[in-house]
Amino acid sequence: MGKHKLIWLVLASLFANSAWAETQLNLTKGVTAVSRDVYDLHMLVLYICTAIGILVFGAMFWSIAFHRKSKGAKPADFHESTKVEILWTAIPIVILIAMAVPATQTLIAMEDNENSDVTIQITGSQWKWHYKYFDQDIEYYSVLSTPREQYQNQQETSAVKGENYLLEVDKPLVIPANKKVRFLITSDDVIHSWWVPAFAVKQDANPGFINEAWTRVDEPGVYRGQCAELCGKDHGFMPIVVEVKSAEDYDIWLNEQQQRIAAAARAEQDSLNASISKEELMQLGETTYTAYCSACHQPTGLGLPPAFPALKGSPVATTGTIEDHLNIVFNGKAGTGMQAYGKQLSLKEIAAVVTYERNAWGNDTGDVVQASDVKSAVNNTAQDATGAVTIETNVEDAVETMTEQAPVEDLAKVYSQDELMTMGEKVYMTACVACHQPTGAGLPPAFPALKGSVIATGDITVHLDMVLNGSKKNPAMAAFGSQLTKTEIAAVVTYERNAWGNNTGDLVQPAAVDAASAN
CATH class of the missing domain: 2.60.40.420 (Cupredoxins -  blue copper proteins)
Structure with a gap:
């Protein structure tokens, strides 16, 4: 009896939820309802599989032990049994259904992205x-x-992690x-x-x-x-x-981020008028290089050729023009592992890291690059004959203040279909194409297709409201009422309702957008 009790105690401890939850060999329950559902589903399947394993292997080993030839056992002589075949077909089906029902419910819950708050x-x-x-x-x-x-x-201190x-x-x-x-x-x-x-x-x-x-x-x-x-x-x-x-702390954090962005924009604007010493640029450049560039080009500037070429003694960082060097850092280089840092780093940081790369590791060009040089180089660079990606927009767009006045519109003007379609295509290719694609096919399910869609072929008022105010059901659809002029909204809605074979024939004028926004 003592031996049997020990076996039952071991089995009970192995399958106790608390014991499994605490071991690092098992899944954790997580901190969300879905994660707990996943954990419960995992444990249910584990219990079922373990029970099946114990029954199958137990029966097999028992048969081997007690029906072996040395004990005089003789094999039975029988053929198929309809009852047995029905039984061993029905039982697995019941087991699979028992696992499939909670699994399906959990998967449906995991894919339910509607009505999100953020x-x-x-x-x-x-x-x-x-x-x-x-x-x-x-x-x-x-x-x-x-x-x-x-x-x-x-370092010796690296052991203390x-x-x-x-x-x-x-x-x-x-x-x-x-x-x-x-x-x-x-x-x-x-x-x-x-x-x-x-x-x-x-x-x-x-x-x-x-x-x-x-x-x-x-x-x-x-x-x-x-x-x-x-x-x-x-x-x-x-x-x-x-x-x-918490909700309160999150609101505080959002406010802090808005203030940080405004402060960064002011600092960026100030840096355009500042002249920073070479020593300060080298110090900031080394910090920036270590954080963003050294993983590929190595702290020594030797790189990892051929994927990540050396900067030490390279034509880009020594004999090449500063403008070309800035362009590669700002825009990246197509077809290589060199990514664009124009959105990741400030103009001052780009100026500093280029100054550092042109003077570190014995390059010693003596070049000093200021934030204003970055702005000038990027603004004046056009796409070259080789197809290298460059920026043609003005960098001032990234540092402009939010007090800029909206352009004056003639809301009473009536545009022709050709005028609206031409303007609408330009607006769409600027503001909408990244999500809904040039073909209007979208990127479902996050960004649904506009080609043949209910929105673009149905009620115009619903379409206008969606563009003006965004979508509560799908937060990925941003509100463009404050981003585009009423004329631009009229044009892009006209374009979406007549492009890609939609051909509704609808024309939307600025006055209609003005009336919709007022309501």
Whole structure:
């Protein structure tokens, strides 16, 4: 009896929820309703599979032990049994249904992205994450903050590594507690995967596609994850940190970010008129280079040829023109691993890192680059004959204040269809094409097609309201009432209702947009 009791105690301890939850070999329950559903589903299937295994292997070993030839057992001589065949077909079907019902319910819940309170676009980039908050004009990059000296074991102190070693970033993703947060996940280079185990969210980030996920976290806290797709040499240095704040703290954070953006814009404008010493530029440039460039080009500037060429003694950083050097840093280089840093770094930081690269590692060109030089070079650069990607827009757009006055419109003017379609196509290609595609096919389900859609072929008032005020059902559809003029909205709605074979024949004039916005 003692032996049997011991066996039952071991089995009970193995299958106790608390025991499994505490071991690192099992899934964690997470902090969301969906994550707990996933955990319960996992445990249910584990119990069923374990019970089947015990029954099958138990019967097999019992038969081997007690029906062996040495005990005089003789094999039975019988043929198929209809009852047995029905039984061993029906039982697995019942078991599969028992697993399929909760699995289907959980999968449906995981894919239910409707009625979200916050929508955030997540873009994977070698090797960092870019977060963009819809309707908040807030976006930033989140980069590993563990010192390079630690994970390359370059100092004696590198052995002292914190609890969150390689799972710490400079700027975490911040979301509110008890709110449904929708994630639109994509990539601008290779395939990444945004994975936060505590949320039961693991979604691939594919270039040219948008995948969706969502979460609702009950309690404030800090939750960590990693890129779960092998995405290159620094795949292991692409952590994810999500800070969940209470509703009040989240509102405070949003206000702080708006103030930070305004302060950064003022600082950027001030830097255009400043003349910074070479020493200060070199110091800032080294810091910027270490944070953004050294992973590929190495701290020594020797690079990792052929993918990441050396900067030490290179034509780009020595004999080449400063304008060409600035253009590569600002816009990247098509067809290579050199990404664009125009949106990641300030003009001052770009000036500093180019100054550093042209004077470090013995390059010693003596060149000093100011923020105003970056602005001038980028504004005056046009696309060359080789097709290199350049910026033709004025960099002042990135630092203009929010007090700029809207252009004066003649709302009483009546435009022809040709005028509206020509203007509408230009507006669409500027403001809408990234989501709904040049063909109007969209990127479902986040960005539905406009070609043949109910919105673009149905009631004009609904279409106008959607463009003016956005969509409450789909927060990915931003409100353009404050971004476009009424004439531009009239033109783009006309274009969408007549392009790609929609051919409704509808013409929308600025006066109609004015009336719709007033209502």
